Amino acid sequence: MRILVLGGTGRIGSAVVRALLACGHDVVGLARSEASAAKLRQAGATVIGGDIAAPEAWIETLPHLDAVTHMACDFASDMAAVDRRLLDALLPALAAQPQRVRFIYTGGCWLFGETGVAPATEASPFRPLPAFAWMVPHLARVLGAAEIDGIVIHPAMVYAGADGVFGRFARDASARQAIRVVGGEAVRWPLVHSDDLAALYALALERAPKGESYIGAAVEALTVVRIARAFARRYGIAREAPEIISPGAIAAELGEWARGYALDQRLSGDKARRELGWQPRHLDPEADIARLA
Ligand SMILES: NC(=O)c1ccc[n+]([C@@H]2O[C@H](COP(=O)([O-])OP(=O)(O)OC[C@H]3O[C@@H](n4cnc5c(N)ncnc54)[C@H](OP(=O)(O)O)[C@@H]3O)[C@@H](O)[C@H]2O)c1
Numbered sequence: 683m684r685i686l687v688l689g690g691t692g693r694i695g696s697a698v699v700r701a702l703l704a705c706g707h708d709v710v711g712l713a714r715s716e717a718s719a720a721k722l723r724q725a726g727a728t729v730i731g732g733d734i735a736a737p738e739a740w741i742e743t744l745p746h747l748d749a750v751t752h753m754a755c756d757f758a759s760d761m762a763a764v765d766r767r768l769l770d771a772l773l774p775a776l777a778a779q780p781q782r783v784r785f786i787y788t789g790g791c792w793l794f795g796e797t798g799v800a801p802a803t804e805a806s807p808f809r810p811l812p813a814f815a816w817m818v819p820h821l822a823r824v825l826g827a828a829e830i831d832g833i834v835i836h837p838a839m840v841y842a843g844a845d846g847v848f849g850r851f852a853r854d855a856s857a858r859q860a861i862r863v864v865g866g867e868a869v870r871w872p873l874v875h876s877d878d879l880a881a882l883y884a885l886a887l888e889r890a891p892k893g894e895s896y897i898g899a900a901v902e903a904l905t906v907v908r909i910a911r912a913f914a915r916r917y918g919i920a921r922e923a924p925e926i927i928s929p930g931a932i933a934a935e936l937g938e939w940a941r942g943y944a945l946d947q948r949l950s951g952d953k954a955r956r957e958l959g960w961q962p963r964h965l966d967p968e969a970d971i972a973r974l975a
Contacts, residue, residue, distance in 0.1 A: 683887065684708040686747050688734060688768075689754030690727060691718045693846045693876060694788065694837060698751055699725050701880035702887075710745065712754070735764045737771035744775060749784040749887050757939050762816030769823060777829030786886055787824040789817055789836040791872055791899070791949055792942040801902050801950040804836075804895045813939040821895075831892040837879050838872035838899035838949055841967065844913075844974055846876060851910055855917035860925040861910040864932045865944030870903035872949035875964035885958040896954040900962035903948035912971040 685702055689695035690711035702709050703726045711722035714733040722729050732740030734754045750772070755761055776783040794802040795809030808818050824832035844852035854861040863869065879898045886896060910924035929944040954960040964970055 683748035684710065684746065685749045685751060685887065686730075686744065687711045687727065688750065688752045689788075690725075691721045692753055692755075693840055693842065694879060695751075695753040696721070696725070697842065697876035697880035698753065698883045699727055701877070701884045702751075703727065705884050707887075710747070712740065734768045735760075737768050741771050741775045744779075746781070747776070747779055747783055748781065749786070750776065751786045751788075751883055751887070753788045755788075757937060759937075765816065765820055769820060773823075773827055773830065777827075782829075782831060784831040784833065784887060785824055785827075786833050786835055786883060787821050789821050789834050789895070790814060791836060791838050791897070791947055792945060793817060793836065794947065794949065796945055797947045797949065799948070801948040802897070803950045804897055804953050811939070811942045811945065813937075813941065825893050825895070833886050833890045833892070834895040835879075835883060835886060836895065836897045836949075838874040838897070838901070838951070840874055840876050840879055841970075842876040843970075847871070847873075848909070848913070848971070851913040852917070855913045855919055858925075859919070860921045860923070861913055861919070862927045862932075863906045863910050863924040864927055864940075865906075865929055865946070866926055867905070867907050869906045869944060869946045870948060871906055871909070872897075872899040872903055872947055872951075873901040873967050874898050874951075874962065875900065875967075875970070878960075878962035878964055881962070882954055882958070882960050885954075885960055889958050894957075896958065896960075897949050897951050898954060898960075899949040899951035900964055901967060902950060904967060906943075908968060909971070912968045916971050916974055 713719035
């Protein structure tokens with residue numbers, strides 16, 4: 683397949699680019715800077731220069747495509763408007779392609795809100811974090827678009843080594859006396875390693891029926907305190923017990939979207955395993971942390 687990748691230099695997207703290339707697909711990456719273009723070329727993708735905030739500038743230059751995976755977002759205050767404008771331009775352009783195009787849209791675990799004891803599934807109602815509420819109508823638009831085969835993947839909290847959602851723990855471990863945990867001792871995160879998530883995107887491109895959504899959670903829930911303690915041990919910092927900070931404190935530091943770090947969530951990845959044959963390999967994040975170089 684020839685696949686246009688939006689966000690192919692990001693935490694999720696760079697793993698997806700590697701996975702798609704490893705499957706033998708032809709990957710075309712959108713790059714908004716020369717640095718991003720160089721990363722994509724180095725990975726083995728071809729590049730189209732352009733910004734998702736100005737789709738009119740590059741949409742006419744698209745080659746014939748079999749699929750699109752969309753994982754681009756800059757988490758700025760206008761991210762909803764940027765994404766809407768992108769869909770306004772991209773969906774008609776894909777509808778005009780000579781063959782039917784598959785489109786994987788990226789949602790997220792934070793659309794499910796606090797979940798309680800029973801894990802959220804693809805059938806659970808959305809209760810989105812306000813900063814990402816705009817995603818719900820956008821993904822409904824992709825799933826319902828008649829002219830394309832729309833599919834949604836909801837990643838759990840994505841980590842890779844000491845990067846992704848683990849990046850903050852690694853930075854705190856290097857720079858502070860204690861690792862900060864947002865919200866409280868009971869907060870749990872669903873987790874997925876970026877390589878496992880990328881394998882799910884590749885499977886969904888090949889096998890998912892139009893209109894289906896899949897939660898990409900390899901681990902249903904792990905208390906964030908356990909993640910913080912694992913980092914404290916691995917980095918050898920004296921105080922293993924984390925420092926609990928408020929959602930307001932992390933929002934002031936990173937933006938309103940970061941309140942999601944305080945959500946207590948349990949998410950099921952069973953549908954992807956059952957229906958797509960997804961077999962995530964990283965099932966013990968604490969062991970992954972212990973093995974960090
Ligand atoms: N990471 C998670 O744990 C997680 C979990 C659930 C859902 N999600 C969702 O997944 C999506 C991707 O997340 P991520 O963590 O992979 O983000 P990320 O690491 O920040 O990557 C974002 C990607 O989008 C690109 N991008 C941003 N603004 C762009 C623009 N205006 N034009 C073109 N490209 C642009 C970036 O390119 P540059 O190289 O140019 O910066 C980068 O490739 C987001 O929608 C996020 O909400 C993430």
